[in-house]
Amino acid sequence: MTPDDFKLGMRRLAAGVSLITTTNRGVRHGLVATAVNSVTADPPTLLVCINKNASAHDHVAEAGLLCVNVLSDEHEAVAGRFSSALNREQRFDHDEWRAIATGAPALVNCLVSFDCEVRQQVHYGSHSIFLAEIVGLEVWCEAISPLLYLDGKYRYLGEPQSSLLYATA
């Protein structure tokens, strides 16, 4: 098992795409993550794995709060902005944000925002696993059309398969 084997295999695990945000000492930070999971409903808790080299990692750890914004298929440009090191200061200028409970910026019009307080940080090699209790939630969008990540690319869900698109007698 080499790191390349690992990456080859992991490209085959599909995931929703989330934007993780935090506010530390009055400054907003963010990163795109696919390693987000439900852990337990009581108390409502999720986990996020973040690379220790990510610029936002230490801010999440220091502030002890984060907001998980689950992206819709209309948010590929948002994901692009937060995946690039360019214009880091201007990342938050393009979209609408509001605070829910912790003060971390929640993205208006994403599928759901989970506003969280970090309860435990598990250090594991290159990454931290943040166990975070959800203290506020906003749900947007009637239709649930997620942005997905698979095989190194963003993907979309197909339309529910009704199939017949055109027929001629």
Place this chain on the structure above:
Amino acid sequence: MTPDDFKLGMRRLAAGVSLITTTNRGVRHGLVATAVNSVTADPPTLLVCINKNASAHDHVAEAGLLCVNVLSDEHEAVAGRFSSALNREQRFDHDEWRAIATGAPALVNCLVSFDCEVRQQVHYGSHSIFLAEIVGLEVWCEAISPLLYLDGKYRYLGEPQSSLLYATA
């Protein structure tokens, strides 16, 4: 934040579907999970969240090994068999399995099987988070067509969007 709020929000987080298997004292066990994530490439490690009430939980903990089999869109019936308490003894009779490294059953023809040794078990309320080092891997299927779970239902990826299906001048 109630458990119902939590569930409502989590229905909006899409995920790939995996079949987690183990072998304990010569008996095979399995369960379907969506809470599977990459943790770190060095050493290659993933995590799996498993409800402590799941019949396979204690077997994974006791044996200290598990195999994550990432399901394709042809595996909805397999997922169904392992999600039901019916015919638990016969669950492994319908498909082809083989051992990779640990002896846990790997599903032939899934997207990828990660065969793992558990390195750490984090207890968190109703669930355990198993941090597992990948010691063997098998990759199947040229096309990567995952089984997805969203909003309480299995879903499939759409065809890559080439879009124009029919036009009349």
